[in-house]
Amino acid sequence: MFKFSQLGIPIIQAPMAGGPNTPQLASAVANAGGVGSFGFTYDKPEKIDENLRETKALTNGYINANFFVFKPESLPDKEIQLAAIEAIRSLPIKGEFSVKIPSEPYYPDIEELLIPVWDHRPAILTFHFGIPSQNIVQKARSLGISVGITATNINEALAIDKSGANFIIAQGIEAGGHRGVFEPEEIDEETSLDNLIIKLTKESSLPIIAAGGIMSGIDINRVLKIGATAAQMGTAFLCCEEAGTTKAHKEFLLNKKDRETSYTKAFSGRRAQGINNQFIKLMENKTVLPFPLQNTMTGTLRKLAAINNDGEYQSLWAGKSFDKIRAMPAEELMLALYEEMKLADS
Numbered sequence: 174m175f176k177f178s179q180l181g182i183p184i185i186q187a188p189m190a191g192g193p194n195t196p197q198l199a200s201a202v203a204n205a206g207g208v209g210s211f212g213f214t215y216d217k218p219e220k221i222d223e224n225l226r227e228t229k230a231l232t233n234g235y236i237n238a239n240f241f242v243f244k245p246e247s248l249p250d251k252e253i254q255l256a257a258i259e260a261i262r263s264l265p266i267k268g269e270f271s272v273k274i275p276s277e278p279y280y281p282d283i284e285e286l287l288i289p290v291w292d293h294r295p296a297i298l299t300f301h302f303g304i305p306s307q308n309i310v311q312k313a314r315s316l317g318i319s320v321g322i323t324a325t326n327i328n329e330a331l332a333i334d335k336s337g338a339n340f341i342i343a344q345g346i347e348a349g350g351h352r353g354v355f356e357p358e359e360i361d362e363e364t365s366l367d368n369l370i371i372k373l374t375k376e377s378s379l380p381i382i383a384a385g386g387i388m389s390g391i392d393i394n395r396v397l398k399i400g401a402t403a404a405q406m407g408t409a410f411l412c413c414e415e416a417g418t419t420k421a422h423k424e425f426l427l428n429k430k431d432r433e434t435s436y437t438k439a440f441s442g443r444r445a446q447g448i449n450n451q452f453i454k455l456m457e458n459k460t461v462l463p464f465p466l467q468n469t470m471t472g473t474l475r476k477l478a479a480i481n482n483d484g485e486y487q488s489l490w491a492g493k494s495f496d497k498i499r500a501m502p503a504e505e506l507m508l509a510l511y512e513e514m515k516l517a518d519s
């Protein structure tokens with residue numbers, strides 16, 4: 174079974190569903206001594222199989238497959254549906270796109286997505302938005318796969334402790350992408366990463382992996398010093414050569430450092446953090462469908478924006494410290510982070 178002490182560098186390149194993760198990125202990070210990840214939530218089993226196969230041909234290092242835990246969802250009233258459609262339709266984006274209310278199934282069958290994972294047995298399997306079934310956790314463990322689950326507060330961490338999972342990913346409010354809260358309707362404590370690590374290491378005996386705003390070796394040393402076992406970094410890898418991040422997303426990360434990030438539900442129906450753009454601004458206070466129906470509904474708009482290289486209407490997920498991003502090959506970034514850790518330590 175995988176142990177974090179086996180890593181050459183205590184870094185997990187974060188799972189990032191929707192394009193940034195590639196076999197080239199994951200294998201470069203794994204070959205440099207970290208963990209390479211895939212956010213497979215929106216992929217078909219065939220694609221998951223292909224990605225894991227390709228990655229295994231490029232590295233013998235540690236790989237992580239990641240999935241969202243979906244909750245049953247139903248369509249809201251007709252009135253809400255119409256308001257949600259109208260909000261998207263009225264956006265002043267160039268070009269034609271169709272918007273429609275998604276039909277069932279609203280989210281993928283996790284058991285089906287896991288078939289290629291059971292075949293390829295990556296070292297790690299992680300989950301976001303909640304705890305998967307006991308069968309899944311037990312099956313992973315019986316195959317020697319280490320299970321990690323995101324927590325944003327103590328109650329979630331305590332539930333993970335009891336689930337049989339092997340480690341906790343502590344996600345601070347600084348993190349880019351979707352907030353991993355289990356219950357989106359409950360009040361979010363919005364705890365900063367450092368405070369969360371300090372609280373969770375007191376309450377849980379599981380290894381705590383720090384996620385949110387970590388961009389340098391100095392940041393990594395800081396979280397290790399307060400009790401984290403490793404760092405999970407997403408935004409830091411988005412401008413790597415090997416990342417499948419869209420062109421406009423990379424351009425905004427590198428050239429729009431004066432913009433701030435904010436949380437929005439408007440892209441997917443669940444709160445996620447990204448660089449402020451026209452879409453976020455124009456969708457403020459507009460009606461949105463529940464997750465992931467809103468995500469499916471905005472798909473055609475986001476696709477058109479990607480074709481037009483228009484960053485104003487794409488989800489530009491990024492953590493609060495994205496202005497520290499570096500554009501370089503992943504191996505170089507891993508080495509730079511390692512050097513910074515050693516320097517800061519000496």
Ligand SMILES: Cc1cc2nc3c(=O)[nH]c(=O)nc-3n(C[C@H](O)[C@H](O)[C@H](O)COP(=O)(O)O)c2cc1C
Nearest residue numbers: 187189190212301348349350385386407408490492
């Ligand atoms: C573009 C992007 C996509 C993400 N997608 C996922 C995902 O599919 N699954 C997941 O568990 N976390 C996802 N996250 C969150 C990361 O796991 C992690 O919490 C976050 O990247 C840490 O903050 P940082 O981006 O400041 O490093 C995503 C983050 C980003 C930036």
